[in-house]
Each structure stands twice: as structure tokens, then as C-alpha cells.
Amino acid sequence: MAEEPLAGALGATLGADLVSAADVPMLDSAAMDGYAVSGEGPWAVVGRSLAGRRGPVVRLGHGEAVEIATGAVVPDGTTAVLPYERAAESSGTVHGGVGEGRHIRRRGETTAAGTVAARRGSPVTPALLGLAASLGRDTLPVVRPLVRVLVTGDEVVDEGMPRPGAVRDAIGPVLPGLVAWAGGVCAPAVRVPDRGRDLARELGGAGAAEVVAVCGSSSAGPADHLRGVLAGLGARVVVDGVACRPGHPQVLAVLPSGAVVAGLPGNPGAALAAALTLLVPVLSGRADRRDPAHAGRRTRLIGPTTPHPADTRLVPVRVSRDLAVELSASGSADLRAAATADALAVVPPSRAPGRLPGRVELVEVPT
Incomplete structure (x- = not known):
């Protein structure tokens, strides 16, 4: 197992559980652009709060509001965030309707501190890299044989x-x-x-x-x-x-x-x-990760496929919903069918001429 920078970890396997070291978000924040409001409206606009820094208004009193950007920390006393599209501002007063608690991301709502965000053995996908970054990670412990x-x-x-x-x-x-x-x-x-x-x-x-x-x-x-x-x-x-x-x-x-x-x-x-x-x-x-080639997918094989009398055949197929059709190939040296196949169908041996196996297992191929 090695510790790799996020930029180099794509495609590897997570070598240890990814555990959040802090609450995400770390403080209550706005889920929409609009106004952080306190109590019933209308509200007097007393400031502005932008993402990335604490706003000048630390606490709202009843009937007060601050204009706020998505991701910005809401002041103490905020009861909801009123989206722009539901708000009307005039002469420093904003009107609108919003339910209590709406459009606020609470501290730890996305991921609480100590949460296992991804398990050991998970493939490191683009989304997992984004998750790791959101948790403040610069590196990941990965396995890559x-x-x-x-x-x-x-x-x-x-x-x-x-x-x-x-x-x-x-x-x-x-x-x-x-x-x-x-x-x-x-x-x-x-x-x-x-x-x-x-x-x-x-x-x-x-x-x-x-x-x-x-x-x-x-x-x-x-x-x-x-x-x-x-x-x-x-x-x-x-x-x-x-x-x-x-x-x-x-x-x-x-x-x-x-x-x-x-x-x-x-x-x-x-x-x-x-x-x-x-x-x-x-x-x-x-x-220690799931085998991507053997996911257990099965489908119904149709068409002129001929089983071998003694050996299992792996035949390139195109798959559409629950049906698979063999692609023509000219032997074991030929990659033309495999190059355009969705999977390889596992055709068990049979001595019954013309008998198709019905539903067959698929061996996945990378695309």
C-alpha cells in the first residue's frame, strides 16, 4: 500500500477506509443563493455574506436578513434561507415565503466527523477523488499491483x-x-x-x-x-x-x-x-476489490450460436437490454469481434445440435 496524491490515485484501489476527520460542512451554511432570514417576514436586510469568509453579521435578530451566497456560513439565529426566486426586495426590506429550516446545510449534514465515507477495497473513481478532496484530503492510501x-x-x-x-x-x-x-x-x-x-x-x-x-x-x-x-x-x-x-x-x-x-x-x-x-x-x-469482469450479469442468448461438444465457449456479443447476439469471429487470432463487443458470453458445452443455452453469464470487457 502506498500514499498517493489525489492526482495520481485514479484507478487504484482504496487501501484503507476513508474516514472524515471533520464535519462537512464545518458550519451551518446556505444551500441556495438568496437571503438568510430570522423569524417571520418581512425582513430588514442588514448585510451580505459571501462564501469563503465569515460575514459582517454574526447573529440575526427576529425580522432581520442578510443577502447570502450558496456555501456561505449563515449567521446565528438564521431560521431559513429565502431563495432569490421567491424573494422581492425594496428599500432595504425583503418579502417572501419560506418554511422554517429550508435551504440550510447543517453542520455535518453531508458527512459527520468520524464517518466512513468509502470502504477499503473501493475503486478510486473520479467521484471518490472529489469526495476525498471535500474531506480535506490531499493524498489517499491506495493499492495498485x-x-x-x-x-x-x-x-x-x-x-x-x-x-x-x-x-x-x-x-x-x-x-x-x-x-x-x-x-x-x-x-x-x-x-x-x-x-x-x-x-x-x-x-x-x-x-x-x-x-x-x-x-x-x-x-x-x-x-x-x-x-x-x-x-x-x-x-x-x-x-x-x-x-x-x-x-x-x-x-x-x-x-x-x-x-x-x-x-x-x-x-x-x-x-x-x-x-x-x-x-x-x-x-x-x-x-481486495470486486472483479470487474465477473459481475454476475446474465442475459438471454439469441441467434445461431453453436455450443462446443466438450468445452465452454467465450463468444463476443452485443447486448441490448436482456438480449445478447454473438458477433462473428474467425478464430482465436481475431480481435475484430472483441473490439466492438459489449461482453463475452459464457456458452456451456452441449452435444445437442442446435440447442442454445438460454440465459448465459457474461464476462464483462473494459470499454
């Missing part, structure tokens, strides 16, 4: 149009936004050649990273070294492949240092599915 990204593959290039036989890295650019959505932060990606010793060196030197995302090298091909490297480093494997398409070669392991390794398939569509089902829950758990 650091993710180290290793992009494997001799054929992977970082910029421009790839030459024949090469491919552009499409998952590296996805991860910073995905990780930030889950409350973490990505270190700059590191390119790793298709050699086991290079991958072992990078994983063995994970440093301060709590989580390492390895892009590629998670399958069973001749250039896929992740499982062997993890065994050589003494890692404890928690997930060794899943019955899910796309994304079945994914790996989750814990290094002796305590760092978690999320092995993502090399195909971008499969890597995105694995990141949503492995990496995002891990980061949410590390930050």
Missing part, C-alpha cells in the same frame, strides 16, 4: 506492418488498459526471444512485480517453454490449461517469490479471453 509484461516470440514485432512470416504484437497494447481496469499498473513490456533460458532469466528476476503476464509460450509447441521454465524455477502451478475456447492453453502459477505468473496464449483473441478469466481476477484479489 504492478504487472510485468513479457512478450515472447521471435516472430513478433512492435511497430509498423510486419514482414512476411512475422506478426504484430496485438496483446501487448491490450494489457495496460485491461490491467488498469482491474486496479493494477503495467510496467513497460519486455521482449523475450523464443529461448527457455531467456524466459527463465526474466521470470527469475521479476523484481517488485506482484504479477507477471507472459504473452505466448503457453502451448505445447517446440517454441513454447513456459511450463518447463516454471517447473525449473520451482513454481507451483495452479491452473494448467482450461476446457475453454478460446484460451485453453492458459497457465496460472506462483513463483517461490510469491509473484503470480499468468501465462496467456499467443493468439490475441485467446490471450484476451485468458486475461479476463485469469489475470483480471488475480489483480482484483491482490487489490
Whole structure:
């Protein structure tokens, strides 16, 4: 946990309860522009009170009023604030009608001293930053897990149009936004050649990273070294492949240092599915916050979706109210559908041809 200035805390997770150290507002104040009045009208106007400083009139007598701005401290003896739109002033006297106690923000009405304004584990949103500022805070205690990204593959290039036989890295650019959505932060990606010793060196030197995302090298091909490297480093494997398409070669392991390794398939569509089902829950758990990808939302799947006979499918869908329709994709390397999807629908396996599962769980995607 670290103490961060408000300007740098957005997207992190609140590391401790946010407790108000003082009443907000600190004194009774006007909730409307108008006149602070005492007793029944009409009222003699005896001064003016502006926000940010105590007015010249400390106490109102019965039948007296001060012109007042929203947020300004009301004088002692104020029984209500008469809004401008309900007031008529003439020759230093104001007329109008207002109920007793109306349009006054009482001391501590917004937040009383000692109140828990936000709980530990809350995502630091723009509104939470505003709340913290209103409570007089300049910093916040936050948790933001650091993710180290290793992009494997001799054929992977970082910029421009790839030459024949090469491919552009499409998952590296996805991860910073995905990780930030889950409350973490990505270190700059590191390119790793298709050699086991290079991958072992990078994983063995994970440093301060709590989580390492390895892009590629998670399958069973001749250039896929992740499982062997993890065994050589003494890692404890928690997930060794899943019955899910796309994304079945994914790996989750814990290094002796305590760092978690999320092995993502090399195909971008499969890597995105694995990141949503492995990496995002891990980061949410590390930050002790709610997993944004698995909110429990369910909807009715319609259209020509075909279940797999043995594996769960994660299919990109567009959602409208309580209906979801699959978007067409051409395989685990394709991000076109996921790029415009509202969510991934969890389609359970079925050997019944043409049978749709009805209501399905949705895996949320960041937008």
C-alpha cells in the first residue's frame, strides 16, 4: 500500500477506509443563493455574506436578513434561507415565503466527523477523488499491483506492418488498459526471444512485480517453454490449461517469490479471453476489490450460436437490454469481434445440435 496524491490515485484501489476527520460542512451554511432570514417576514436586510469568509453579521435578530451566497456560513439565529426566486426586495426590506429550516446545510449534514465515507477495497473513481478532496484530503492510501509484461516470440514485432512470416504484437497494447481496469499498473513490456533460458532469466528476476503476464509460450509447441521454465524455477502451478475456447492453453502459477505468473496464449483473441478469466481476477484479489469482469450479469442468448461438444465457449456479443447476439469471429487470432463487443458470453458445452443455452453469464470487457 502506498500514499498517493489525489492526482495520481485514479484507478487504484482504496487501501484503507476513508474516514472524515471533520464535519462537512464545518458550519451551518446556505444551500441556495438568496437571503438568510430570522423569524417571520418581512425582513430588514442588514448585510451580505459571501462564501469563503465569515460575514459582517454574526447573529440575526427576529425580522432581520442578510443577502447570502450558496456555501456561505449563515449567521446565528438564521431560521431559513429565502431563495432569490421567491424573494422581492425594496428599500432595504425583503418579502417572501419560506418554511422554517429550508435551504440550510447543517453542520455535518453531508458527512459527520468520524464517518466512513468509502470502504477499503473501493475503486478510486473520479467521484471518490472529489469526495476525498471535500474531506480535506490531499493524498489517499491506495493499492495498485504492478504487472510485468513479457512478450515472447521471435516472430513478433512492435511497430509498423510486419514482414512476411512475422506478426504484430496485438496483446501487448491490450494489457495496460485491461490491467488498469482491474486496479493494477503495467510496467513497460519486455521482449523475450523464443529461448527457455531467456524466459527463465526474466521470470527469475521479476523484481517488485506482484504479477507477471507472459504473452505466448503457453502451448505445447517446440517454441513454447513456459511450463518447463516454471517447473525449473520451482513454481507451483495452479491452473494448467482450461476446457475453454478460446484460451485453453492458459497457465496460472506462483513463483517461490510469491509473484503470480499468468501465462496467456499467443493468439490475441485467446490471450484476451485468458486475461479476463485469469489475470483480471488475480489483480482484483491482490487489490481486495470486486472483479470487474465477473459481475454476475446474465442475459438471454439469441441467434445461431453453436455450443462446443466438450468445452465452454467465450463468444463476443452485443447486448441490448436482456438480449445478447454473438458477433462473428474467425478464430482465436481475431480481435475484430472483441473490439466492438459489449461482453463475452459464457456458452456451456452441449452435444445437442442446435440447442442454445438460454440465459448465459457474461464476462464483462473494459470499454
